[in-house]
Amino acid sequence: MSLPAGPASPSPFQLMRWLGRPTEYLEATRGRFGDAFTMRIGVFPPLVLLSDPQAIQQLFSAESGTFDAGASNQALKPTLGSNSLLLLDGERHQQQRKLLMPPFHGERMRSYGELIRQLTSQVIAGLQPGSPFLIRSTMQRISLSVILQAVFGLEGGARLRQLRRILSNMLDTMSAPLLMGLLLLLPDDLGPWSPRGQLNRSLEQIDALLYAEIRERRQRPDPAANDILSLLLAARDERGEPMSDVELRDELMTLLVAGHETTATSLVWALYWIHYLPEVYQRLRAELDGLGTDFDPEAVARLPYLNAVCSETLRIYPVALITSPRVVRKPVRILGHEYTTGERLTAAIYLTHHRSDIYPESDRFRPERFLERTFSPYEYLPFGGGNRRCIGMAFALYEMKLVLATFLSQLEMHLVHPRPLLPVRRGVTLAPPDGLYLMPGTRRVCGRVPASV
Template identity: 45%
Template structure:
């Protein structure tokens, strides 16, 4: 039997220091591991199951194409229940996960996306109308407001009104709890999750979470009244979830509805907001990329957003490269083996954790030469398999909102660039002679620094 390279984990303070390093400098940490141990290795911990980490396309294919029955993923995500609750899709496994996923998929694909396109453009115009020529703005604040309004419209069917506005304010504030690498430590070290009142980070988080929960429960009660009066319209995801029945004819409880809605709200906009911020950065950091993109956008027919936007091949390549160079999720959720499995000739026993490093995969020089360079043309010259390029994960755990996220990135980018000539605030970002902006940890994701700013130079008639 082949023996996989094994890294013995340290214990005590040294292990804690390495954990902190992985939190504060996650990409550097993964690069160091890959250089030292290769693309397929095992980490062992005392009194804990081994963890296998890979960025090998063949190993990834073996994992993604294996029967879902071989894994439990929800158990590994239990640490997220403080944010999404115990009934979230992220924490489900087996038949329950399959049924919930089947229920949630349709609104994020097909004709539903066609309907979303007009909402996305309308919201983008509404939010960007507040930008003033010559006045700097924080890019992530702009993209976060756009994506949050979009997801509130798509999930809840609302984008106005007192409850919607308060929910938007609370969600934005709640996410700022984890807006720095240091604050993100609250997620990874449970002993820091101490409620010392509203002025403590965790106490403030719990108060915000409770107010959000109260608002969502009020929305659920209102929708149930409409359902009882046969006045509930089957349009948004909220309504679909409320109407859904299992094989025994039972609907979702209020708690299950809340947890699923909160998951969609967080997962549906936080990641897209960061990806959009990166996209605006790269387009304006590299003048030749902006020139090519603006030339292509001149052919965009805004009257048929959904169809025409997908024909912009260079825009598609720019988005693909944005999601490659700094994937928002640096790795996939861990999969826990429930039965023996062989991967690339290595045999693994049940209770082995399998993790895929998306960042390391996307920086393989054999797949992506000059991987540290932003080069959209690589996606015009080659088609990558779903085991070589995985910004949304893969297998039965692939992000259900990937199609909506891509459509949103295309439409928001095209809409704003068609209206404004932007520039980076720092002159350092205007030349490739200077080092590009580096990502930072934001909760579970990798994002541009919150301080990243741009400015409108002029408006385009």
């Protein structure tokens, strides 16, 4: 059976629209072809986008071995390495997931609560009332510190500072749509001025730092440490073998890249919405007011309206437009359509989140929808799903809630230029346009504005 219909325009043209105006391209294409259509972009094989929850359910719950996803992420290999969770499939993928999941859940995850709050408070302490700050760079600073400390347990030092600098420069460069296009067109290293050449130089520097850290940590293991590198160093496979240096490097890099920019972008959106819509701000303030500044992270994580604000933030403009493409390994039928080996399908997160039958007035930011009803994992999927669902989901939500609660309980702020915003592409993600500033006002004391104000 042929693939579902899709635009007939030349693939470079579709690539330009997908890179330059992704949400417009998706909406217009769904308007013409419906809930399953085939996109053809650049040099990539055709990709079927699904936005019907029933189809997504079939995609996410197919029996094991029906789909691979690592196979479709090979473009990430030069950056993340061939042992990255994102590139693995089959049994090895399942094993690595089991190993990497625990620190991002339950007790271990909660042990980072205090750290997140402290790092956020330190950043807030450096903000000056009346001096506007760029929301993105501030959120990036927090999320990079959180992920570096959670992953390495590093609290300071020259190596951490170098890693922070090179990693954020590299991720910033990779986020430019123009560079992404050039990387797709010129994938080879043609020297220091070529896009791949620049990326490779940063990667060499990062690798040197990561390998030095791995070497030192092997020499002085700390059984009490709860960071992810310590955990991976202690892990053994079924043959009793430890992970090699290259395997460790690839997983560390994956966590740093997958966990940093995504969370920072979600926080920028959340702060924008909270300060753009007075009714959202007022309701959130009322919920947070009872907690004071010295709140219990667990209490914050349970707040219903804060949860709804984070959920709606990730619904309206999900950071990932689509999930990792699934490559068919065994013929499979989805909503009556037969797909054969080698064909590629993905859940269109953005389009599913903008179905008017599930989300009336889907372009309106309305957290209340998450208080009024529960959505299935096939209707609401900012973290993807099935056996590839994001391993950092609980951690990212926990971090979002704690960072927002810490900001709102300590500082009055307002947007410098409140205006409606449309999302733009940042690398493979969807993000607010650059240049969004918040103006810090009065510091709050114990969750209240001081009496003098």
